[in-house]
Amino acid sequence: MxxxxxxxxxxxxxxxxxxxxxxxxxxxxxxxxxxxxxxxxxxxxxxxxxxxxxxxxxxxxxxxxxxxxxxxxxxxxxxxxxxxxxxxxxxxxxxxxxxxxxxxxxxxxxxxxxxxxxxxxxxxxxxxxxxLAPEVTRRLIGRFGERIRDDDGAGKRVEKALAGLTDREVEVLKLIATGLSNAEIAANLFLGKETVKTYVSRLLAKLDLRDRVQAVVLAYRIGLVIPDA
Incomplete structure (x- = not known):
């Protein structure tokens, strides 16, 4: 070292x-x-x-x-x-x-x-x-997903950033928000894991997010994904 x-x-x-x-x-x-x-x-x-x-x-x-x-x-x-x-x-x-x-x-x-x-x-x-393991993310979203949304205006600001995402990046963000791992996203979209990893890194950078956890919170916060009842 x-x-x-x-x-x-x-x-x-x-x-x-x-x-x-x-x-x-x-x-x-x-x-x-x-x-x-x-x-x-x-x-x-x-x-x-x-x-x-x-x-x-x-x-x-x-x-x-x-x-x-x-x-x-x-x-x-x-x-x-x-x-x-x-x-x-x-x-x-x-x-x-x-x-x-x-x-x-x-x-x-x-x-x-x-x-x-x-x-x-x-x-x-x-x-x-x-x-956080994906299964933990799923459990939290199941219990608290609706409460993540708020009206402080952050959604409007982030929507502008979302406009800079490609359709595929938005699709990947939605799947991240459901708690899927990169491997699961790759299987879902018929892509390679490295390709998914690239998409994830790119969308985090565009949205100025530190990690997947912040991506999950943001997706629910702005209503990109709606939690199950």
Whole structure:
């Protein structure tokens, strides 16, 4: 790893022992650099602006500012100093997953997740991918798809970007929103997996989206796809 850029990680959790555990595990990885620690969301937002980490490992329930709002300020559409967020929490509730993803998180893990999976998760998110299996996406959309839509005017702004997509890219976006993997999309459209991967990368770039999770939320938010009853 000598000479190669390392992933800069900020750890945010209100429990000092938990933070210390993450720091010990993650700092042992040659491709990670722990740039700071935060005990609440307010400190996390401040340190992101100051230290510019690549990934923030974020708890949800914290004093002063919880992880959901902190994630919105760090990774949401109005964030000025963005970082990717991996939410790691004790609470295995769909409601928290939904709120975290809508706020801008790129992934969601539980605190009892084995250390190796947390390490792999950070690498996955740092590489620009989402840390949610397609079946999890389907479950969330089934429960919360209708609530993703809102009237804050974002849909109008994004519709202009959508106009720049080709018909095939729109088709791929719709299939992403239903929770299909690249392989499943390829089979559905009779395309090669690499071709689908290219379409996905291209549409994410055109829509200024970080990953597939944001694409799913956007597609439902603007009504491109309507969830089943």
């Amino acid at each position: 000598t000479g190669e850029p390392r992933t800069r990680v900020l750890v945010c959790d209100d429990q000092a022992l938990v933070r210390a555990g993450y720091v010990t595990i993650l700092s042992a990885q040659p491709d990670f650099e722990i740039v700071g620690e935060a005990a609440d969301g307010v400190e996390a937002v401040r340190l992101v602006r100051l230290l510019r980490p690549d990934v923030v490992v974020m708890d949800i329930r914290m004093p002063r500012l919880d992880g959901i709002e902190a994630t919105a300020q760090i990774a949401g559409p109005r964030a000025t100093d963005r970082a990717k967020v991996l939410v790691v929490t004790t609470f295995n509730l769909d409601e928290y997953v939904f709120q975290a993803l809508r706020a801008g998180a790129s992934g969601f893990l539980l605190k009892d997740t084995p250390p190796g999976e947390v390490i792999a998760g950070i690498r996955t998110i740092a590489a620009g991918n989402a840390l």
